Amino acid sequence: GAGVSQTPSNKVTEKGKYVELRCDPISGHTALYWYRQSLGQGPEFLIYFQGTGAADDSGLPNDRFFAVRPEGSVSTLKIQRTERGDSAVYLCASSLRAEAFSGANVLTFGAGSRLTVL
Amino acid sequence: AQSVAQPEDQVNVAEGNPLTVKCTYSVSGNPYLFWYVQYPNRGLQFLLKYITGDNLVKGSYGFEAEFNKSQTSFHLKKPSALVSDSALYFCAVRGEGGSQGNLIFGKGTKLSVKP
Numbered sequence: 096g097a098g099v100s101q102t103p104s105n106k107v108t109e110k111g112k113y114v115e116l117r118c119d120p121i122s123g124h125t126a127l128y129w130y131r132q133s134l135g136q137g138p139e140f141l142i143y144f145q146g147t148g149a150a151d152d153s154g155l156p157n158d159r160f161f162a163v164r165p166e167g168s169v170s171t172l173k174i175q176r177t178e179r180g181d182s183a184v185y186l187c188a189s190s191l192r193a194e195a196f197s198g199a200n201v202l203t204f205g206a207g208s209r210l211t212v213l
Numbered sequence: 214a215q216s217v218a219q220p221e222d223q224v225n226v227a228e229g230n231p232l233t234v235k236c237t238y239s240v241s242g243n244p245y246l247f248w249y250v251q252y253p254n255r256g257l258q259f260l261l262k263y264i265t266g267d268n269l270v271k272g273s274y275g276f277e278a279e280f281n282k283s284q285t286s287f288h289l290k291k292p293s294a295l296v297s298d299s300a301l302y303f304c305a306v307r308g309e310g311g312s313q314g315n316l317i318f319g320k321g322t323k324l325s326v327k328p
Contacts, residue, residue: 098256099256128316130318135320135321136320136321137217137303137305137318137319137320137321138257138303138316138318139318140315140316140317143315151315153315154315186256186257188256188257199245199262199264199307201247201259201262202257202259202316203256203259204249204256204257204258205256206254206255206256207256
């Protein structure tokens with residue numbers, strides 16, 4: 096697609112429930128990223144995929160959070176036993192993989208999925 | 214540890230005046246530095262980046278930023294502000310040896326441009 100698409104745009108759930116958030120990256124982008132943005136804060140890194148595999152999952156806060164990208168395109172962020180502190184906007188981004196200066200890749204972000212845990 | 218500081222929560226500027234949004238960073242090795250802008254209900258949009266080379270980087274919508282290694286700063290500037298520049302601005306950094314995915318963001322600065 097033309098941009099990074101995230102669904103749902105808004106999700107309200109009850110404490111303890113399971114939630115899935117979906118990200119459809121830009122076609123041809125091999126790298127996919129998940130970030131979390133709490134109110135009044137900057138985005139916080141969660142996990143990064145290069146192709147189908149998680150290249151860096153050091154930002155996942157605990158084992159309730161899990162993400163997959165089985166075919167190297169669409170990714171799903173899964174949150175088990177949600178807590179009120181999980182309420183935030185979950186941002187997905189994608190990028191091309193650069194051969195040089197790979198750390199300087201520009202991320203294209205989606206509009207985010209706003210999660211509210213009651 | 215890598216970190217980014219945006220010391221101002223909000224910057225107020227009159228339309229037509231120059232604007233500066235401040236950013237300082239701490240990183241191991243050479244930094245890769247970025248500015249992103251966030252409009253309400255929209256995703257973050259890339260403005261510009263510094264990798265290496267000239268300290269003055271020019272980006273989208275007339276914005277520029279100056280890399281200052283001795284002061285570890287990367288302030289965003291624009292010679293003449295527009296009302297449409299009003300948005301939330303984020304500075305971000307990644308260390309030279311850092312994970313490609315782990316971009317560290319500041320907490321953001323709200324820019325308000327009044328007519």
